[in-house]
Amino acid sequence: MTRGGARPRTAVTIADVAQAVGVATSTVSRALMQPGRVSDEMRQRVLAAAEELGYQPNPHARSLLSGRNHAVALLVPDVTNPFYFGLIRGTQGQAKARGYRQVLVDTEASASVEAATIRDIAGSVDGLILAASKLSDAQLQETYTRIPIVLVNRDVPEVPSVVLDTPMGFMQAVEHLASFGHRSVVYIAGPSSSWTTRRRWRALQPVTRRLGITVQQLGPYSPTGEAGAAAAEAVLNTEATACLFFNDMQAIGALRRFAERGVRVPGDLSVVGSGDIYGADFCNPTLTTVVTPIEDAGRVATDILVGAIEAFDSPAGPPRVHEVLPTHLTVRESTGPAPTGRRPAP
Amino acid sequence: MTRGGARPRTAVTIADVAQAVGVATSTVSRALMQPGRVSDEMRQRVLAAAEELGYQPNPHARSLLSGRNHAVALLVPDVTNPFYFGLIRGTQGQAKARGYRQVLVDTEASASVEAATIRDIAGSVDGLILAASKLSDAQLQETYTRIPIVLVNRDVPEVPSVVLDTPMGFMQAVEHLASFGHRSVVYIAGPSSSWTTRRRWRALQPVTRRLGITVQQLGPYSPTGEAGAAAAEAVLNTEATACLFFNDMQAIGALRRFAERGVRVPGDLSVVGSGDIYGADFCNPTLTTVVTPIEDAGRVATDILVGAIEAFDSPAGPPRVHEVLPTHLTVRESTGPAPTGRRPAP
DNA sequence: CTGAAAGCGCTAACAT
DNA sequence: ATGTTAGCGCTTTCAG
DSSP states (O other): OOOOSSOOSSOOOHHHHHHHHTSOHHHHHHHHHOGGGSOHHHHHHHHHHHHHHTOOOOHHHHHHHHSOOSEEEEEESOTTOHHHHHHHHHHHHHHHHTTOEEEEEEOTTOHHHHHHHHHHHGGGSSEEEEESOOSOHHHHHHHHHHSOEEEESOOBTTBOEEEEOHHHHHHHHHHHHHHTTOOEEEEEOOOTTOHHHHHHHHHHHHHHHHHTOEEEEEOOOOSSHHHHHHHHHHHHTSSOSEEEESSHHHHHHHHHHHHHHTOOTTTTOEEEEEEOOTTTTTBSSOOEEEEOOHHHHHHHHHHHHHHHHHHTTSTTOOOOOEEEEOOEEEOOTTOOOOOSSOOOOO | OOOOSSOOSSOOOHHHHHHHHTSOHHHHHHHHHOGGGSOHHHHHHHHHHHHHHTOOOOHHHHHHHHSOOSEEEEEESOTTOHHHHHHHHHHHHHHHHTTOEEEEEEOTTOHHHHHHHHHHHGGGSSEEEEESOOSOHHHHHHHHHHSOEEEESOOBTTBOEEEEOHHHHHHHHHHHHHHTTOOEEEEEOOOTTOHHHHHHHHHHHHHHHHHTOEEEEEOOOOSSHHHHHHHHHHHHTSSOSEEEESSHHHHHHHHHHHHHHTOOTTTTOEEEEEEOOTTTTTBSSOOEEEEOOHHHHHHHHHHHHHHHHHHTTSTTOOOOOEEEEOOEEEOOTTOOOOOSSOOOOO
16 A cells, blocks of 8 residues: 555645646536536536546535534543433434534533633534433523524423423323332432432422332432442332332442342342333343433434534524423332332341 | 523623723733743733733734644544543643643544544644544655644655554564463454554564464454453454453453453463553452553654644744654563463353 | 735636 | 635745
8 A cells, every 4th residue: 555644635626626627626516516517518518527636625614614513522420320311312313314424522511611611612513411400500501592402301491492391201201100009219319410410309299198108218329239228228228118219320230239238129129210222122130220211312302403413593593492301210029019028127 | 590581792801901901912912921031010910901801812813813822632533542642631730731722532533533533623723733643655645744743653655643652562562472382372462453463563573583473363342441442252263271462451351251252361372462441450350461651642643743733833844753662561461471271162 | 923825626696 | 507706724935
């Protein structure tokens, strides 16, 4: 292979094509962009020359002119969290389908990193999808006046969003546990900065009250397996016969801890997760969990975002869609009848 | 909130700052970019005005001029595959650390999609990381004359690459199985287009020969749990007492199938995976697998790529690093002593 | 040390 | 239907 050392400093431009054909650059541009506005023969010649020379439009020049670059950013708190993989998948696929590229950024679950990222990246993408944003309502609203954004699992007035109705799934979970005779359950809270953990806790109040079930909250705990294991210990210090975890990573971490401690699941304790991530269906025991259509959420969010991008400067103004996606409980092995006697001392 | 309807058509530019300060645009540019080349007082005034007006440089304009945009693309065959999550993590983190954004693209394990993606995206990123590329050596070499790329799990002369030494791990696995008395093993091959599956199969020959073990190949199978389940059936039609899977998803899929079929693992059959993906340590039984430092690979590949980007036009030419990362076997529950008698008929 | 002017590659008015 | 011209926002000669 012959490597010239450096790549040709001057790529083939529209001017090269124009010169080859013997026309003006604008004609080439038109032939390429508005085929209707040039003669058929001209279009052929331009296309041939472009092909011949291996012309590739310079996207930077286009962006400078149009202010658009057909890229959207996806900001997630933690790319390490399997829950967000589904979101990455969904947005990735839909962005591609709509002709956009996806820029992936990890905000490290930090409001300041998130804000800095938005500031730095806003100019180079056409819009942003913010997953579980840590910013304030006001910050998000202000951001939306400058650039199209769609929130995922966060609801702020005037800003488009897609939220998973996880509270609904949690209510189903409580009903499920109640039908198994559980009278006392505990909710393992997620990070204190999490908008969704508060929603879930709130949603638990009416159902448990109606069913005469005691519910208490533990935490906050990080959304990780290790935190789940730690939470597992805390759960053992309560009277609860069932626990609802903020997410599946925690639940799976807890499952392992329970096994190590000799606590049988679901014999001694029932465990419910949330998310139905990869692994929830093959851990041991398999996990009863709230299935959240996060991949769909990614697709929908992307669709809304692209719509917003294309309508952002229109007189009607950008859309303000608030989409809510239903969730449901999937029952597997980790839940069962409440133990009759007292749980064996830990 | 007051939404003006449309975002200000004209963002604040360097000209606005220049006018505010009462100087030329070039002075503003210098004050911002080469602080040494303007007077201290001027720098202060420009910075103040820029801050005051909320000036943000237009990245498109910069890119047009410099030809760079501080973005690298990561092309993976399938964002759905947990194995690549580690790669996404590694590249994401390192790209950010080196001041680059990451564009994530799914090539659908297709050579033509991959080629098309490269063509379309090459102009808008500074370099590419190609994971498990399906392109030919020649195509890859040709691409590298035009734009910096780094291959992951693919080795091509003259093109920088990072490869995981999975064959080494496979050899360890065979030794491990031999020490458990296994005499006949089967290798479940990955996709026929996979460069690594061929390498592994080749690596198995000398070890098995040396240890007097029979090895046969089954497949090709897709790198999915379903394919693993299908492969599981095929394995049961052999005399083998142990199987080595192309990856963990297959292995985990097979584990479940074996459980359904009443085949005990490792009692009747030992199972080895590859990748050590999320879940490998909590599936049932937990999976003995070849641990591949894929996240490290992502980091290293990104480092090499950034180096290549910054040296690509240098007289010395771009680097041609070929990095090999060691792997090792992690023994968990899915492997054990070879069964003494014949395996119970399926 | 600062200003004026050219130009990156492309598109969109304006001509013709 | 095609050519000419003027920028998009920024950096970088080149003058002063």
